[in-house]
């Protein structure tokens with residue numbers, strides 16, 4: 201059982217952005233997708249969520265591809281985008297109802313969970329607000345609440361900490377930790393290496409559409425050949441030679 205990306209070649213046109221990348225996210229594992237601007241993190245995520253089609257290679261969730269069983273594939277996956285995407289004409293309450301319908305959740309149970317999440321992110325008194333009234337961080341929190349409504353097997357989170365205040369960041373980290381404990385696999389792209397270091401069990405270092413290195417911190421440190429066990433030092437050592445050659 202895993203989310204498995206195998207020999208993925210892909211991107212937006214005939215010229216691939218991703219050049220044969222392979223990795224896995226296992227149940228109960230938090231995997232950090234790390235890389236410079238333009239490395240291919242969002243492109244990888246867009247392939248996993250089915251927004252882009254692989255030119256070569258496969259993406260399987262618990263041995264099922266999106267093409268084989270779209271319903272099972274999508275049901276296993278929750279996604280939080282980098283930029284919040286909300287419907288301008290729907291209130292927060294209606295966004296939650298829409299999510300409950302889309303995932304075919306039990307309405308009563310899902311609303312019970314929603315109330316707990318709304319309280320955590322201080323949105324419980326804003327159920328009748330339209331997105332126009334929300335700040336950027338509040339919009340991000342709506343996406344988080346919707347994504348965590350379903351007990352998904354896998355979470356794909358693009359730059360989760362962008363725009364969140366310190367309290368919301370801490371609350372999101374607690375939620376992620378609880379989902380990991382439940383056995384969910386989490387893939388998150390981030391530039392916040394200090395948080396990645398403390399939260400992730402495994403790291404994928406993407407550079408110019410290729411995987412430069414992957415493994416736990418000890419393995420990456422060994423590969424970097426340095427004594428520091430700080431992820432940022434390891435990251436800079438591993439990407440030093442090709443930082444300017446994109």
Ligand SMILES: Nc1ncnc2c1ncn2[C@@H]1O[C@H](COP(=O)(O)OP(=O)(O)OP(=O)(O)O)[C@@H](O)[C@H]1O
Pocket residue numbers: 212217235236237238239240241242243244
């Ligand atoms: N919609 C698009 N159409 C064409 N090319 C794109 C598109 N989106 C991204 N790219 C290109 O794909 C490459 C990888 O971009 P991607 O957004 O995956 O990087 P990233 O690692 O997520 O970067 P960032 O940290 O800045 O979010 C870049 O060269 C970028 O120019």
